[in-house]
Amino acid sequence: xxxxxxxxxxxxxxxxxxxxxxxxxxxxxxxxxxxxxxxxxxxxxxx
Amino acid sequence: xxxxxxxxxxxxxxxxxxxxxxxxxxxxxxxxxxxxxxxxxxxxxxxxxxxxxxxxxxxxxxxxxxxxxxxxxxxxxxxxxxxxxxxxxxxxxxxxxxxxxxxxxxxxxxxxxxxxxxxxxxxxxxxxxxxxxxxxxxxxxxxxxxxxxxxxxxxxxxxxxxxxxxxxxxxxxxxxxxxxxxxxxxxxxxxxxxxxxxxxxxxxxxxxxxxxxxxxxxxxxxxxxxxxxxxxxxxxxxxxxxxxxxxxxxxxxxxxxxxxxxxxxxxxxxxxxxxxxxxxxxxxxxxxxxxxxxxxxxxxxxxxxxxxxxxxxxxxxxxxxxxxxxxxxxxxxxxxxxxxxxxxxxxxxxxx
Numbered sequence: 001x002x003x004x005x006x007x008x009x010x011x012x013x014x015x016x017x018x019x020x021x022x023x024x025x026x027x028x029x030x031x032x033x034x035x036x037x038x039x040x041x042x043x044x045x046x047x
Numbered sequence: 048x049x050x051x052x053x054x055x056x057x058x059x060x061x062x063x064x065x066x067x068x069x070x071x072x073x074x075x076x077x078x079x080x081x082x083x084x085x086x087x088x089x090x091x092x093x094x095x096x097x098x099x100x101x102x103x104x105x106x107x108x109x110x111x112x113x114x115x116x117x118x119x120x121x122x123x124x125x126x127x128x129x130x131x132x133x134x135x136x137x138x139x140x141x142x143x144x145x146x147x148x149x150x151x152x153x154x155x156x157x158x159x160x161x162x163x164x165x166x167x168x169x170x171x172x173x174x175x176x177x178x179x180x181x182x183x184x185x186x187x188x189x190x191x192x193x194x195x196x197x198x199x200x201x202x203x204x205x206x207x208x209x210x211x212x213x214x215x216x217x218x219x220x221x222x223x224x225x226x227x228x229x230x231x232x233x234x235x236x237x238x239x240x241x242x243x244x245x246x247x248x249x250x251x252x253x254x255x256x257x258x259x260x261x262x263x264x265x266x267x268x269x270x271x272x273x274x275x276x277x278x279x280x281x282x283x284x285x286x287x288x289x290x291x292x293x294x295x296x297x298x299x300x301x302x303x304x305x306x307x308x309x310x311x312x313x314x315x316x317x318x319x320x321x322x323x324x325x326x327x328x329x330x331x332x333x334x335x336x337x338x339x340x341x342x343x344x345x346x347x348x349x350x351x352x353x354x355x356x357x358x359x360x361x362x363x364x365x366x367x368x369x370x371x372x373x374x375x376x377x378x379x380x381x382x383x384x385x386x387x388x389x390x391x392x393x394x395x396x397x398x399x
Contacts, residue, residue, distance in 0.1 A: 002318055003268060003301055005212065010261040012219050017254045020226050024250060027230030028243060030175040042089045 064130045068137055075103050093152050100145035101233075105225060107138045109249045112222060116260030122328055125339050132198040135218075139188075139195035146188050149181070180232030187224035190217050200321075208323060226250060268297050279366060279373040285312065285390050286370060293336075295327035299376035303363055306331060306347045311387035313347035314363035314374050326360070349384040 079099035083090060111134050117124040154164035169179040194215055196202075203211045226246070234243050282296040288307035295317050296303050302317035304327030315336065317327045324340030331337070335344035335353055345352055350360040359382035364375040367388040379385065 002323060005323065006261070006264050006268065008216070009257075010265065012216070013254065013257040013261055016219060016223060017258060020223055020250055020254065023223075023227045024230045024247060026175055027227075027234055031235055 060126075061130055061133075065133055068133060072103060072107075072137060072141065075106075076100070079103070093148055097145055097148045097152065098233075100141050100148065104138050104141035104145055105229065105246075106249075107134060107141065108218075108222060108225065109253055111135060111138060112218070112253045113256055116256040119260040119263065120256070122339070125328075128340055135191075135198055136195045139191040142188050142191050146184065149184075153181075175231065176235055178231040180228050180235075183224045183228040183231070187221040187228060190221040190224070194218060194221075203322065208320070212323065222253075267295065267302070270297055278375050278377065279364075280376055281371050282374045283372050284370055285367055285372055288312070288372070291331040293327040293329075295325070296374070298374060299378070301378075302327065303374065303376075304336070305365065305372055305374065306336060307390065308334075308347060310390055311348075312365050312367055312372055312390055313385065313387045314365045315345060315347060315350045316361040316378065316381075318360065319343050320358040320360060348387050349382060351382045 076096070076099045079102065080092065080095040083095045083098065084092075087095075111131060114124065114127045114131055114134075118128050150161045150165060154161040154168065157164055157168075159167065165181050165185055166179075169177070169181075171177040171179065194217065197206065197211065197214060206214065229246055234246070237243065280298055282298065282303075282305060283294045285307065288294045288305060291306075291308050293304040293306040296305060302325075303314050304317040304325075305312060305314045306327075308331040315326065317325055319326050319338040319340065321338065321341055321343045324338045324343070326336055326338055326345065329337045329339040331347060332344075334346070336347050337344050343352065343358060344356075345358070345360055348362070350362040352358040361378035361381050362383050362385045363378060364385050365388040366373040367390050372388070
């Protein structure tokens with residue numbers, strides 16, 4: 001790789017190293033509380 | 048390299064590589080659906096396939112993104128790089144299957160066009176837990192399509208390596224979109240922590256490898272060579288260069304591969320004309336410097352590919368004195384022949 005390309009890679013990954021964990025953590029923190037499954041309802045059968 | 052044009056230059060390694068990839072993908076999908084049907088007996092085959100294709104594509108994308116930095120950190124991973132584009136096309140096909148099944152299942156039975164439904168069905172862009180994550184996946188799929196459809200060398204030559212590389216670096220954007228697609232999508236309703244833990248571990252691995260490889264590259268770039276009396280700079284010791292291999296040095300802001308072969312030393316640009324591969328990590332095979340990525344070859348004294356090929360890289364003047372290699376950091380025009388420096392009479396140690 002040429003030096004400008006190496007620099008671009010380095011900068012991109014520095015940004016991603018901040019951005020992606022932030023998105024991941026935000027997604028985890030705001031998880032919806034799952035509705036308890038109804039054992040008597042098998043909705044797939046109605047498709 | 049091939050004299051005759053062939054759409055795909057199949058060879059034994061390529062066949063083994065593709066067979067292993069195809070076999071692994073089929074085995075993964077079958078095992079995922081089989082195991083999924085046992086754990087969730089009420090799940091439909093469409094739902095299992097959507098999850099199998101989606102997770103396979105994401106897993107493969109992680110593998111692809113790890114190959115580059117792994118090769119920079121340890122050259123034993125280089126064989127994986129050789130056909131990395133085949134992995135990219137496979138990832139796109141898996142993502143396409145995931146997207147098509149998901150759009151048909153979740154958007155195909157309404158009274159609007161399925162693609163319109165993807166964009167208009169949920170517009171809560173201001174909510175994290177209810178974010179319309181399908182849109183993120185669709186944009187990532189478009190990027191993967193552009194990359195897969197331009198992955199052939201035909202496009203590399205016609206778009207120019209610079210533009211092609213820029214286009215294919217958009218895989219990082221696709222990766223970001225897919226992490227958001229999963230974190231804001233399926234993980235929102237997934238009660239088991241296993242998938243979140245796997246995604247977190249994959250993300251941490253990819254980020255750590257890329258940052259580690261980039262920092263290592265920066266150290267090479269920042270290494271300063273000792274100036275000699277004239278324009279030449281001292282770059283390394285002859286004994287540090289293994290026979291038929293190179294030491295990569297950074298001079299004048301760019302990297303130079305200093306090769307030792309048959310009692311001689313020559314220096315050429317470290318950047319292959321094909322895909323910017325690191326020539327200095329290749330070997331001299333049959334008298335030619337051979338790029339470790341895809342086998343492009345150059346004569347070490349002139350930087351020219353052997354006839355009938357026309358690729359050329361810049362060369363550098365070299366000298367050997369007192370067991371040290373001296374190099375003129377000013378690159379000569381690509382393809383300029385330079386008399387190799389002789390290492391005869393020097394205290395030589397053969398490294399292999």
